[in-house]
Amino acid sequence: YNKMQGWCDTPLTTPGIEGAEEAGKALSEVPFDIALSSDLKRASDTCEIIMKYNANKDELQHIASPFFREQFYGYFEGMDSEMAWRMIGGSHGYGTRQEMFAHESIDTIKDWIKEADPYHQAENAEEYWVRLDDGFKLISQLDGAENILLVTHGFTIRSLWYRYGDHIPLVPGPKNASITIMTMSEKGEIKIPKWNLMHL
Known part of the structure; x- marks a missing residue:
């Protein structure tokens, strides 16, 4: 529906399920030691689908964590995506997110999201990276995990x-x-x- 879905807990679509199946097949020969994901349903379910194809599927443990969630968009959660990005970038001279992404840093954009949120509850760059860094601290403490599957979200991957x-x-x-x-x-x-x- 072209909606902003940061922390909105939406299920996987049919193309999402198909994409997870393809990713699982592409990664099937990578012997993962542990699987991590965002705790949001679409990422957690994607992780489970990928795991079922893996060479180590019988031993793999899945940890779903809020550390790896998508950016939190605050007031803009669930809003039409193009409308939301226009509200975020408009006062800075950008009509579309593509224009903004082409000319601004990711951290500037995160700060603008919080600035444009009338309740200022969206994550800014500092808040976002504190959360993600906690996730990477978790990863660094995993003993004996050489190959880690991490399933997260589009804006987080871009970040x-x-x-x-x-x-x-x-x-x-x-x-x-x-x-x-x-x-x-x-x-x-x-x-x-x-x-x-799309494949290794």
Whole structure:
């Protein structure tokens, strides 16, 4: 329906289920040690679908956490997406999110979301990254987990690209059910060498 669905807990659509099945098949030979996801239903269900194809499916544990949720859009949750982005970017001279994403940093956009929210309850950049960083602290504490499946959301993937990728443009954004590869060193250094893949 082209709605803003940050923390709105919507189910997977039929194309979403099909995309999860394809991602599961593409990742089937990666021996995951643990599976993590956002605790929102669409991400958690995607994770479960991917897991059932995995070489380690009989041993895989799934942890669903609010740390890996989508950006929280506050007042704009459930609103028509294009209308919401116009309200967020309009006072800064942007009529569409594509224009905004092409010219502004992800953190500036996050701050504008909170600024435009009449209740100022949407997450700004600082609040968002504190939450995500708590998720990565969780990952760094997982003993013996070399290959980790992490299922999250489109704007969060775009945010991670911007922070850890090498000059990755914000447009076009990631396709649904695409695969992004992240690496984390023992010191906690994160990099994104590949993104927006439909197969390995």
